Amino acid sequence: MSPLPTFDDVLEAARRIESLIKRTPVMTSRLINQAVGAELFFKCEHLQSAGAFKFRGTSYVMTRLTPEQRRAGVITHSSGNHAQALALAAQRVAVAATIVMPEGSNPMKRTATIGYGARVLTCPNTQADRESACQQEMELAGLHLVHPYDDERIIAGAGTATLELLEEVPDLDAVVTPVGGGGLLSGSILAARGETRVYGAEPTGADDAHRGIAQGRRVTDQHPETVSDGLRTCLGVLNFAIIHPGAAGIGLATDEETLSAMRLVHARTKQLIEPSSAVPLACLLNGSIPARGRIGVVISGGNVDLESL
Amino acid sequence: MSPLPTFDDVLEAARRIESLIKRTPVMTSRLINQAVGAELFFKCEHLQSAGAFKFRGTSYVMTRLTPEQRRAGVITHSSGNHAQALALAAQRVAVAATIVMPEGSNPMKRTATIGYGARVLTCPNTQADRESACQQEMELAGLHLVHPYDDERIIAGAGTATLELLEEVPDLDAVVTPVGGGGLLSGSILAARGETRVYGAEPTGADDAHRGIAQGRRVTDQHPETVSDGLRTCLGVLNFAIIHPGAAGIGLATDEETLSAMRLVHARTKQLIEPSSAVPLACLLNGSIPARGRIGVVISGGNVDLESL
Numbered sequence: 001m002s003p004l005p006t007f008d009d010v011l012e013a014a015r016r017i018e019s020l021i022k023r024t025p026v027m028t029s030r031l032i033n034q035a036v037g038a039e040l041f042f043k044c045e046h047l048q049s050a051g052a053f054k055f056r057g058t059s060y061v062m063t064r065l066t067p068e069q070r071r072a073g074v075i076t077h078s079s080g081n082h083a084q085a086l087a088l089a090a091q092r093v094a095v096a097a098t099i100v101m102p103e104g105s106n107p108m109k110r111t112a113t114i115g116y117g118a119r120v121l122t123c124p125n126t127q128a129d130r131e132s133a134c135q136q137e138m139e140l141a142g143l144h145l146v147h148p149y150d151d152e153r154i155i156a157g158a159g160t161a162t163l164e165l166l167e168e169v170p171d172l173d174a175v176v177t178p179v180g181g182g183g184l185l186s187g188s189i190l191a192a193r194g195e196t197r198v199y200g201a202e203p204t205g206a207d208d209a210h211r212g213i214a215q216g217r218r219v220t221d222q223h224p225e226t227v228s229d230g231l232r233t234c235l236g237v238l239n240f241a242i243i244h245p246g247a248a249g250i251g252l253a254t255d256e257e258t259l260s261a262m263r264l265v266h267a268r269t270k271q272l273i274e275p276s277s278a279v280p281l282a283c284l285l286n287g288s289i290p291a292r293g294r295i296g297v298v299i300s301g302g303n304v305d306l307e308s309l
Numbered sequence: 310m311s312p313l314p315t316f317d318d319v320l321e322a323a324r325r326i327e328s329l330i331k332r333t334p335v336m337t338s339r340l341i342n343q344a345v346g347a348e349l350f351f352k353c354e355h356l357q358s359a360g361a362f363k364f365r366g367t368s369y370v371m372t373r374l375t376p377e378q379r380r381a382g383v384i385t386h387s388s389g390n391h392a393q394a395l396a397l398a399a400q401r402v403a404v405a406a407t408i409v410m411p412e413g414s415n416p417m418k419r420t421a422t423i424g425y426g427a428r429v430l431t432c433p434n435t436q437a438d439r440e441s442a443c444q445q446e447m448e449l450a451g452l453h454l455v456h457p458y459d460d461e462r463i464i465a466g467a468g469t470a471t472l473e474l475l476e477e478v479p480d481l482d483a484v485v486t487p488v489g490g491g492g493l494l495s496g497s498i499l500a501a502r503g504e505t506r507v508y509g510a511e512p513t514g515a516d517d518a519h520r521g522i523a524q525g526r527r528v529t530d531q532h533p534e535t536v537s538d539g540l541r542t543c544l545g546v547l548n549f550a551i552i553h554p555g556a557a558g559i560g561l562a563t564d565e566e567t568l569s570a571m572r573l574v575h576a577r578t579k580q581l582i583e584p585s586s587a588v589p590l591a592c593l594l595n596g597s598i599p600a601r602g603r604i605g606v607v608i609s610g611g612n613v614d615l616e617s618l
Contacts, residue, residue, distance in 0.1 A: 046579050263615055267421075270355050270611040272581045302579040306572055 001237055005152040007193045010159035013056070016063040017157065020092065021056055024048055024161075026168050029268045036284050038291040041172070042265075043165040046273050046302025050116070052230075053184055053300050054085035054148075057157030061086075061146050062093045064153055070095050075143035077123070077134040079105040080230055081301050082148035087118035098143060100134045102126075108305050149181030150236025159187025162198075165296045172196050173293035176280040178300050179209045179250065180231035182239025188298065189246035196296075197248035199289045201280040203227075203255060208234045209243065210250040227255045230276035230301065251283030258282045265299075274301045310546055314461040316502045319468035322365070325372040326466065329401065330365055333357050333470075335477050338577045345593050347600040350481070351574075352474040355582050355611025359425070361539075362493055362609050363394035363457075366466030370395075370455050371402045373462055379404050384452035386432070386443040388414040389539055390610050391457035396427035407452060409443045411435075417614050458490030459545025468496025471507075474605045481505050482602035485589040487609050488518045488559065489540035491548025497607065498555035505605075506557035508598045510589040512536075512564060517543045518552065519559040536564045539585035539610065560592030567591045574608075583610045 027042040045053035061074070073096030076086050083099045090097035097118040101110055102125040114120055123133035138145055147154065161184070162175055175192060179185040179200035189198045202209050205226035208219040218240040224232035235243060253261070255275070262278035264285075265271055277299045283289040284297075336351040354362035370383070382405030385395050392408045399406035406427040410419055411434040423429055432442035447454055456463065470493070471484055484501060488494040488509035498507045511518050514535035517528040527549040533541035544552060562570070564584070571587035573594075574580055586608045592598040593606075 051579060266581070266615055270360060270581065272575070272579065272615075306575055306581075 001241065002152050004238060004241055005156045005190060007190050009152065009156035010163055010187065010191045013060040013153070013156040014160040014163055017056060017059045017160065020059040022048055023164060026165060027269060027271070031268045032264060035264065036291045038284065039294045040284070041165065041169045041294065041296045043161055043296060043298045044271070045161050046271065046277060046299050050081070050084045050088045051301055051303040052081035052085060053158055053161045053298065054081045055089060056160050057154035057183060058082070058085040058089035058146065060157035061153045062089050062095060065095065065144065069144040072142045072144055073097060074146050075100070075134060075138050076146045076148060077101070077130040078148055080109065081303055083113045084109065084116060084303070086146055087113045087116035091117040098137060098141070100130060100137065102130055106305060109303070147236070149183030149233070150238050152238060154183050155187045155190070155238060155242070157187070158183045159191040161298055162188035162191040162296070165298065166191060166196060169294070169296060171294060172296045174199060174248065175296040175298070176201055176251070176284065176289055177298040178202070178228070178231055178276050178279045179243070180206070180276065181233040182209065182235040182243055184298060184300055185247065186239045186242035189242055198246065199248050200243065200250040201283040201289060202250055202252055203231055203258065203279060204252045205255065206232050207252055210252055212240060213244055213247065213250055216244070228258060228276040228279055230274060231279065249289065251289035253279050253282035253286055253288065257286050261285060272302060272304055273299050274304055277301055310550065311461050313547060313550055314465045314499060316499050318461065318465035319472055319496065319500045322369040322462070322465040323469040323472055326365060326368045326469065329368040331357055332473060335474065336578060336580070340577045341573060344573065345590070345600045347593065348603045349593070350474065350478045350603065350605045352470055352605060352607045353580070354470055355580065355586060355608050359390070359393045359397045360610055360612040361390035361394060362467055362470045362607065363390045364398060365469050366463035366492060367391070367394040367398035367455065369466035370462045371398050371404060374404065374453065378453040381451045381453055382406060383455050384409070384443060384447050385455045385457060386410070386439040387457055389418065390612055392422045393418065393425060393612070395455055396422045396425035400426040407446060407450070409439060409446065411439055415614055417616070418612070456545070458492030458542070459547050461547060463492050464496045464499070464547060464551070466496070467492045468500040470607055471497035471500040471605070474607065475500060475505060478603070478605060480603060481605045483508060483557065484605040484607070485510055485560070485593065485598055486607040487511070487537070487540055487585050487588045488552070489515070489585065490542040491518065491544040491552055493607060493609055494556065495548040495551035498551055507555065508557050509552065509559045510592040510598060511559055511561055512540055512567065512588060513561045514564065515541050516561055519561055521549060522553055522556065522559055525553070537567060537585040537588055539583060540588065558598065560598035562588050562591035562595055562597065566595050570594060581611060581613055582608050583613055586610055
């Protein structure tokens with residue numbers, strides 16, 4: 001296991017990516033506050049470049065590549081936001097990016113990834129096929145792997161979203177983020193440096209973080225069933241090592257609760273967010289995360305396909 | 310015909326509603342600019358209270374009611390954004406509002422209107438039935454009618470959106486707004502006081518403004534067929550009197566072009582806007598409004614029903 005990143009790594013990431021990323025706005029809604037019974041501050045990472053917080057981590061990786069890695073190019077496997085985020089971050093600094101995408105990927109996301117200048121390779125849909133296709137291409141072409149969450153640079157970069165939120169809104173009682181692979185949640189825990197409680201929010205149909213914390217060991221046997229496509233993965237190794245001791249708790253919400261929270265956000269703010277991004281609000285509404293005081297909520301992304309709605 | 314409102318009325322409206330409305334942000338997108346070949350500045354009235362610029366006019370009306378009118382309450386007939394805007398503006402100042410809605414109205418809009426504390430009366434779907442039901446109730450209960458666009462206060466209030474845009478973005482070459490009844494377009498023409506060209510954007514399936522300007526007289530025989538439900542009405546009397554001499558031109562876009570513009574806005578900005586609000590961008594893309602220089606575009610509203618998408 002690589003050494004765990006720290007608060008200082010989040011600060012360093014913030015400094016290095018400042019000119020590359022958008023400082024996203026913080027949004028509030030009186031009517032959502034009334035519905036929840038707490039004062040919520042939404043950090044709008046759906047308005048980040050490439051439509052998700054992921055662009056922070058991939059941008060930070062670009063600033064940390066060695067000259068050899070820059071020349072060789074980067075690779076990852078992803079069907080989602082990490083693919084677009086890596087493609088765009090690489091394009092901005094003229095590094096070649098290869099993305100291995102499963103053949104069942106959303107055509108819009110594939111088009112967007114190609115639009116950001118990446119080379120897209122198609123592989124079969126299983127996790128094993130994705131990993132082996134990626135590994136093979138990586139070795140063949142000498143590419144540098146950028147894992148979507150189990151990477152200390154990606155974690156530090158993701159943490160900068162919560163760092164900005166804590167800077168902008170003083171005296172938060174808690175911060176809530178969705179949790180899939182755990183990049184955003186672990187980075188947020190580092191950013192809060194033990195001074196603010198940080199909760200993860202997870203779909204009931206992909207509750208490996210909740211089970212893993214209860215059992216004291218990382219859960220890797222999961223058959224995810226959830227509409228929150230960004231949260232189907234299991235926690236990474238580095239991520240679990242930070243989240244297990246550091247998270248104040250993991251809330252759970254059903255898909256029905258999540259879609260209802262997504263509709264509430266749209267009705268009250270006109271913001272169309274991904275189902276994954278609505279899980280924190282769903283957990284505050286169903287009480288699986290305590291809704292008291294002033295709470296920061298990271299809206300992780302907004303890459304919804306209008307046609308599929 | 311009432312006396313036509315002037316630039317000074319827009320200034321007066323801006324002063325009176327300043328503390329009641331939201332000063333909405335101006336948004337830009339490098340990639341939309343590339344697609345259009347001009348520099349666009351979107352005034353985000355979909356983020357206005359009640360989800361549309363309409364709240365400006367109805368708020369201004371509230372500040373101009375006589376004590377008798379305040380006591381009696383207000384009434385209108387509307388199936389759309391004006392209903393919600395009047396209900397909310399009246400609720401904020403504790404004036405009773407009655408809204409006559411056709412029985413075919415969107416249930417979500419009806420629920421929102423009731424949620425803003427209005428009394429909702431249901432009538433048959435035809436325009437004649439709406440008007441007679443409204444007239445009857447108005448006389449019966451002594452209510453004060455607030456027309457959705459053919460009212461000098463509503464026009465002055467609507468103009469404050471463009472006034473803010475012109476204040477915030479100097480040196481605009483043109484401003485474009487959608488045109489249905491003509492409240493927003495006529496108010497914007499007043500706000501620009503002849504110093505900036507103002508274009509209207511209209512669906513090909515409801516092109517009464519385009520035809521009316523060509524013929525030099527208001528067109529009232531229209532059988533609208535368009536997805537832009539906010540633009541199905543014909544120009545009002547006051548509105549035509551301002552728009553006929555004042556508009557730099559009326560662009561036309563098909564529904565297909567409008568929906569494609571709506572998707573472009575979503576893809577590039579994550580903002581989900583009403584079809585009506587996408588007509589200006591569609592006209593800039595299809596060339597029916599000249600796309601040169603720096604252009605302000607008023608996004609009129611964002612009241613899209615997620616379920617109906």
